[in-house]
Amino acid sequence: MIPAKARKMRIILIVWxxxxxxxxxxxxxxxxxxxxxxxxxLNLKEVYYGVGSADYPGEDPDHDxxxxxxxxxxxxxxxxxxxxxxxxxxxxxxxxxNYSEQQVASSLFVSSRKVFSGIQERHKWDDQTNxxxxxxxxxxxxxxxxxxxxxxxxxxxxxxxxxKQDEILSGIKAITGLMQQQMQQYEKRMxxxxxxLSTIDSKIDKSGNQSQSQYQTIRNDIQRLDQQWQHRxxxxxxxxAKMDELMQQNKALQSMLAQLGHQVQADHFLAMTQEDIxxxxxxxxxxxxxxxxxxxxxxxxxxxxxxxKVEATRDCYIKVIYLSSVGDATQDEKRMNILxxxxxxxxxNYIHTGRPELIGRLNELVVExxxxxxxxxxxxxxxxxEDIDQLLAQARGQYYAEITNSVEGALxxxxxxxxxxxxxxxxxxxxxxxxxxxxxxxxxxKR
Numbered sequence: 001m002i003p004a005k006a007r008k009m010r011i012i013l014i015v016w017x018x019x020x021x022x023x024x025x026x027x028x029x030x031x032x033x034x035x036x037x038x039x040x041x042l043n044l045k046e047v048y049y050g051v052g053s054a055d056y057p058g059e060d061p062d063h064d065x066x067x068x069x070x071x072x073x074x075x076x077x078x079x080x081x082x083x084x085x086x087x088x089x090x091x092x093x094x095x096x097x098n099y100s101e102q103q104v105a106s107s108l109f110v111s112s113r114k115v116f117s118g119i120q121e122r123h124k125w126d127d128q129t130n131x132x133x134x135x136x137x138x139x140x141x142x143x144x145x146x147x148x149x150x151x152x153x154x155x156x157x158x159x160x161x162x163x164k165q166d167e168i169l170s171g172i173k174a175i176t177g178l179m180q181q182q183m184q185q186y187e188k189r190m191x192x193x194x195x196x197l198s199t200i201d202s203k204i205d206k207s208g209n210q211s212q213s214q215y216q217t218i219r220n221d222i223q224r225l226d227q228q229w230q231h232r233x234x235x236x237x238x239x240x241a242k243m244d245e246l247m248q249q250n251k252a253l254q255s256m257l258a259q260l261g262h263q264v265q266a267d268h269f270l271a272m273t274q275e276d277i278x279x280x281x282x283x284x285x286x287x288x289x290x291x292x293x294x295x296x297x298x299x300x301x302x303x304x305x306x307x308x309k310v311e312a313t314r315d316c317y318i319k320v321i322y323l324s325s326v327g328d329a330t331q332d333e334k335r336m337n338i339l340x341x342x343x344x345x346x347x348x349n350y351i352h353t354g355r356p357e358l359i360g361r362l363n364e365l366v367v368e369x370x371x372x373x374x375x376x377x378x379x380x381x382x383x384x385x386e387d388i389d390q391l392l393a394q395a396r397g398q399y400y401a402e403i404t405n406s407v408e409g410a411l412x413x414x415x416x417x418x419x420x421x422x423x424x425x426x427x428x429x430x431x432x433x434x435x436x437x438x439x440x441x442x443x444x445x446k447r
Contacts, residue, residue, distance in 0.1 A: 033123050034134055040189060040257045041265065047138040048084065049122070050077025054133055061126060061133040069135040070121065077119065077137050078112040079178045083247045085148055090244070093154065099161050101244040106171030107160045115156055118143045175243065182250050183236075189257055190229055193222050195277050196270070203273065203440060207297025211373075211443060218263060218270065225256050268323070269375050272439040283436045288312040288380035290320065290359075290438050297440075300367045302447040307360040308376060308440070310351065316380045317349050320359050323375045340365070340376070344392050350384075367444045377439040 029035065036042040037051050052072025056065040082105055093104050116139065123136040147153050160167055197219060204211050232249045264270045280287065292298050293307045300306055310318055320341040341359050342349040351357045359365075 030127070031123065031125050033136060034125055037136075039261050039265075040185075040254065041261045043258065044138065045141075047122075047140055048077055048080050048144055049136055049138045050074060050080060051134065051136045052076060053135070056131050056133060058131075059128075065133050066124075066135070069124075069133045070137065073135045073137045074113060074119065075174060075178060077139065078109050078116070079175060081112045081116075081139075081144060081148075082108040082175070083251055089148065089154075093157055093161070096158055097161060101242050102172060103161055103168055104157070105243050105247065106168045106175060107157045109175055110167050110171040111153065111156045111160055115153065116144065116147055118147075172243070175247075179246060179250055182254070183232075186229070186250075186253050186257060189261075190226065192274070192277060193225065193260065196264070196274055197222050199273055199277060200270070202296065204297040206292075206295030208299055208443065211297050215270075218260075218267075221260050221263065225253075225260055228253060228256055269373070269439065269441050272323075272375065272377055272437075276437045276439055279436050286312075286314050286316075286380070286382070286436050288316070288318070288378055288436050288438050290376060290378040290440050292440055292442050294442075297443065299443045299445060301445055302367050302369070302371075304367050305360065305363045306365040306367065306442065307358055309356045310359060310378050311354075311356040312351060312380050313353060314380075314382065315350070315352050316382055317384045318351055318357065318381075319349065319379045319385060321377050321379070323377065339391060339395075342388065342392070344395055347388075347392065349388070369446070371444045371446055373441050373443055375439060375441050377437060379435060379437050381435040 030038070033042065034051070042049070042051075050073040052069050052075065054061070054065045054068035054072065056062060061069075085108055090101065090104050090108070093099065093107075094101065099107075119137055119139045121135060122138045123134075125134045127134065200215055200218070204215060232246075232253055235246060235249055264274055289309075289311050291309045292300075293309060294300070308320065310320065312318070318341070319339060322338045322340050341357075345362070
């Protein structure tokens with residue numbers, strides 16, 4: 001009998017019941033604000049913000065590291081301000097002295113950096129793993145907009161244009177550097193989206209028309225983004241291109257990337273596949289693959305047994321997890337994640353290179369209502385998961401399961417709702433992090 005809160009489950013475990021509920025979380029991923037920033041999804045409507053970082057060689061960040069991190073965050077904040085300032089204000093300043101848009105943009109940037117009040121530190125985070133200190137600074141949008149409109153600020157901008165060309169040149173250099181940094185970030189995300197596109201294509205080769213059409217929208221959006229990217233690249237190569245136009249193109253790209261990022265996060269299979277790609281990028285020589293025996297995205301009918309094949313490029317330990325976080329549920333709905341393998345009836349989760357492991361070989365996975373998309377993921381680690389004995393003990397002869405209170409909890413990159421190795425093992429042979437992931441889905445339907 002399926003618990004009421006687990007009615008979103010598509011795959012029914014017919015041999016053993018689902019009883020144990022627990023919580024487990026390991027690893028220290030970036031805080032939510034920083035992860036959103038990296039993903040281009042940070043959307044703070046009430047403030048302008050800037051994020052900066054600085055590396056440090058020792059065990060802890062010193063005063064200079066913290067100051068440099070904050071300075072870089074201030075630069076990004078003032079760049080965002082100079083992009084957002086109304087075009088009619090910029091035009092009035094240009095007309096005051098026949099200044100170029102490049103000079104005006106620089107003066108706005110430098111003036112904001114020097115005279116704006118009300119800028120505050122909102123977040124700080126010490127990434128001890130990589131020796132990098134992060135800072136976020138913000139200013140209330142209403143407060144900033146009022147300062148921009150004040151005559152004193154306009155006078156400061158014009159005075160700098162007339163008498164401080166050395167600062168104007170420094171500002172142009174700083175803005176150019178910030179735009180280049182942005183474009184490097186955008187290029188990285190563009191590559192990630194293109195890899196995601198090709199990965200999704202490979203994961204729906206056996207799916208029906210409905211699944212094919214579902215992901216056609218994402219495919220089209222990525223292609224449109226690629227066209228916008230190529231337009232920005234062509235504009236950047238134009239020696240006569242205006243800085244203001246380049247800044248606006250960067251802003252448009254940022255908006256398109258954010259919208260696409262939200263689309264990916266809204267689809268749980270896409271979100272997990274994107275994490276698979278990121279984990280794979282850290283471990284290019286270590287790969288794991290989970291495939292339904294009938295093929296990627298295949299359809300299964302009521303009463304049919306489901307099996308999955310797992311194979312890896314290294315001898316490793318694996319966890320196979322079924323996630324019920326699918327459908328149109330709200331952010332607040334509880335999500336059920338089930339550890340399919342290992343389990344109390346088959347504890348040996350060590351697999352060898354070139355020897356595929358068959359999940360569901362006991363015919364315990366059978367299609368029953370409700371029907372729809374079922375997501376199954378595998379985590380592979382070079383070392384045994386430290387929580388295996390604990391999880392199986394908590395299962396009490398059943399399958400171990402965990403409830404998370406949000407989509408983010410269910411899809412956490414380093415936990416997948418159930419946990420991975422407590423720490424990534426490194427060795428002389430494999431100095432990179434020691435785990436990788438892969439995700440597949442099937443479609444279940446009535447006979």
